[in-house]
Amino acid sequence: MALWRVRATVDDRPGFLAVLTASLALRSVNILAVQVHTTEAGAVDDFLVDAPDALTEDELVAAIERGRGRDAWVSRSDVYGLIDPPTHALGLAARLAADPDGLHGALSSLLGGALVRREAGGATATGHSDTTMRLADPLSHGGALVVTRLEPAFTPAEFARAQALVEVARATVTRRMAGGVVLLPDGAEVTFRPAGSADVSAVHEMHSRCGERSLYLRYLAGTRGPSRARLSRLLTPARGCTLVAETTEAAPSAGLTGLPGRQLGGDFPAGLAPASASAPAGGSHIVAVANLIGEGETAEVALLVEDGWQRRGIGTALLRRLLALAGPAGFRSVTVHTHCENDAMLRTMRRLPHPARTDRDGSLISATIAVTELRTTV
CATH class of the missing domain: 3.40.630.30 (Gcn5-related N-acetyltransferase (GNAT))
Structure with missing residues (x-):
């Protein structure tokens, strides 16, 4: 068996998630964890699944599409994917409370290896698109943290989690300086x-x-x-x-x-x-x-x-x-x-x-x- 990360958008209507999970079950895919991200386009379902070794990426995508999933994204995972996401986020927050300078690494870890860079100076509007997040940088004056990930697309829930980590770092910096x-x-x-x-x-x-x-x-x-x-x-x-x-x-x-x-x-x-x-x-x-x-x-x-x-x-x-x-x-x-x-x-x-x-x-x-x-x- 092989671990995969699977993400797909489904209509936010009763029964549609069941259709998707039934389609995966027909290919002997076992769902180990699931998160649901609400977006304007529908519910983005994020799964960690255990699939047969013989199942290819194309076959997994086809099973998702037969289950009425769209904009499917799949990627190989490992045992670290079994860590409960809330536990992972709390662990990162605890690390930032001890060392706010680790914000770059914490954001990258939270967002699945996304690239994080600092942009200095000037007015910075925070927000996100499918591939980019902009967050206020608590470690600089007026700077921004620019987070980039080509896929899967960022969701509002991920942006909110990233902002929460920034606030932990900000609170730690404030307490130290005060x-x-x-x-x-x-x-x-x-x-x-x-x-x-x-x-x-x-x-x-x-x-x-x-x-x-x-x-x-x-x-x-x-x-x-x-x-x-x-x-x-x-x-x-x-x-x-x-x-x-x-x-x-x-x-x-x-x-x-x-x-x-x-x-x-x-x-x-x-x-x-x-x-x-x-x-x-x-x-x-x-x-x-x-x-x-x-x-x-x-x-x-x-x-x-x-x-x-x-x-x-x-x-x-x-x-x-x-x-x-x-x-x-x-x-x-x-x-x-x-x-x-x-x-x-x-x-x-x-x-x-x-x-x-x-x-x-x-x-x-x-x-x-x-x-x-x-x-x-x-």
């Missing part, structure tokens, strides 16, 4: 790391230690900050990332001007600790939070630093870290919003590398920078 210990100019150490849902309470408490002016400049309106539900969404955005800065040291003072961002939330419920509350005694505590959130090709940056930790370099360091993460996150530009009265943030914005555009709308100033300009400057 974390680290930062030594402030005054000698204090602050740890940067990605935020998570477990940080909601700590970030909620940090807001309660911020003065009204800091929150006004951060949210561009009078507010005590976002609700817990909104805060949870801000800490785990669907697109982009959120960083927190935490330390074991006590703040030396309070009441300084905060760093702003765009209005992203509503009001806190009543009953919060007063804004002058001190940081928790003992253990680590969060003293700043920074958001990189967007849709499409543009992201917005928002920062809030606890009053007693302002003007010590945390905001600038967080901003630069977010700008460095924008490319791997798939953004082509980043925008920072602030009030014209926020001198501290304006100074920070002037230190940004090559702002592409600065706009003013009443009291609001916005600075936009192209991610492609960040490759050699951040």
Whole structure:
């Protein structure tokens, strides 16, 4: 007996798959595994079969066509074809979580030996044709991964799986770039790391230690900050990332001007600790939070630093870290919003590398920078 990979399109109607399998059975072909890929042209059935040694490729194709299969593709396989596809994909994802630089090899393995090459720079539309996939490259700024396979034709399901592997690599790259210990100019150490849902309470408490002016400049309106539900969404955005800065040291003072961002939330419920509350005694505590959130090709940056930790370099360091993460996150530009009265943030914005555009709308100033300009400057 010999192992074959078989792929054919059948009408997505009741009984048509049974007709195909019956036709294969008449030639003593045993189906070991099957996947169904839904496409506009019909259901693409992908089989791993065990066929008699004497059965030729032409005879196998003829059996498929007699079973109402069309656009048939057959290829010899081996024992590695017996690996369960979901198990194979999960194994590749685990490898990427440990080493995102292996993305090329993982995509090639997932897609049956497809050729993967990197295309640098420029706007890149993702999508696929029968022979080519284009995927955003999380390891470069604005680049693309071009995946080529002459046959069988790529299906939407395969494209979705490839995108999922890219997202695993992207998440790993983001986590590695986001974390680290930062030594402030005054000698204090602050740890940067990605935020998570477990940080909601700590970030909620940090807001309660911020003065009204800091929150006004951060949210561009009078507010005590976002609700817990909104805060949870801000800490785990669907697109982009959120960083927190935490330390074991006590703040030396309070009441300084905060760093702003765009209005992203509503009001806190009543009953919060007063804004002058001190940081928790003992253990680590969060003293700043920074958001990189967007849709499409543009992201917005928002920062809030606890009053007693302002003007010590945390905001600038967080901003630069977010700008460095924008490319791997798939953004082509980043925008920072602030009030014209926020001198501290304006100074920070002037230190940004090559702002592409600065706009003013009443009291609001916005600075936009192209991610492609960040490759050699951040």
